[in-house]
Amino acid sequence: MLLLAFDTTANSVSVALLNESGVLVSRFLEMTRGQGEALIPMIADILSSAGRQMKDVTDVAVSVGPGSFTGVRVGLAAARGIGLALGIPMHGVTTFEMAAYHLKRPLTVVLDTKRGDFYTQIFPSGRKKPESPCIQTAEEVKALAGYWTGNGVSLLGEDSRFIQNHVIPAEAVGLIAMSRLDHPLAVEPVYLREADVTV
Numbered sequence: 001m002l003l004l005a006f007d008t009t010a011n012s013v014s015v016a017l018l019n020e021s022g023v024l025v026s027r028f029l030e031m032t033r034g035q036g037e038a039l040i041p042m043i044a045d046i047l048s049s050a051g052r053q054m055k056d057v058t059d060v061a062v063s064v065g066p067g068s069f070t071g072v073r074v075g076l077a078a079a080r081g082i083g084l085a086l087g088i089p090m091h092g093v094t095t096f097e098m099a100a101y102h103l104k105r106p107l108t109v110v111l112d113t114k115r116g117d118f119y120t121q122i123f124p125s126g127r128k129k130p131e132s133p134c135i136q137t138a139e140e141v142k143a144l145a146g147y148w149t150g151n152g153v154s155l156l157g158e159d160s161r162f163i164q165n166h167v168i169p170a171e172a173v174g175l176i177a178m179s180r181l182d183h184p185l186a187v188e189p190v191y192l193r194e195a196d197v198t199v
Helices: 033-048 069-086 093-101 138-142 169-179
Strands: 005-006 010-021 022-030 059-061 090-093 107-112 118-123 135-136 147-150
Touching: 005 169, 010 033, 022 169, 033 069, 059 069, 059 147, 069 090, 090 169, 093 118, 093 147, 093 169, 118 138, 118 147, 135 138, 135 147, 138 169
Parallel strands: 005 059, 059 090, 107 147
Antiparallel strands: 005 010, 010 022, 107 118, 118 135
């Protein structure tokens, strides 16, 4: 098995290549725009570094949002293109799952919506399932118990409960996808809110 994973949902692009043993190689690049132009060369780079070719990839995984509307669309379009071209399984991973990967619980993932509020999802302690994601105000987020992670935490003015996830996003996407190969999440966008579009 050779799984290609990537994330373009925020101000970065990351790509990882994994097999049954774990992460073979990964790349991370911070950028506020241009993810679409950077993604394919980064994929080519990690394949070359691993001595593999695109035809060797057996599965593709991608973060499906929420996040930047453009970033989400870039990632999904690439995953679907690769999946359909190679005839291989496609796996979705939410941005919440990606951000919460391997962090202690209870944990709330807090993502900046760019509209003055936050996309949030609570991951309880133990084996309890995550709560449904929603949109909350800063006051509502501050009232939640447990730890916080995600790119929205810095906007809350409090960092005592913040936990930084040091796992490269694409690695988290790939590892989560590998953990549920028999029941993958569909590669469909998770927006939680419609885009601002004026005609």
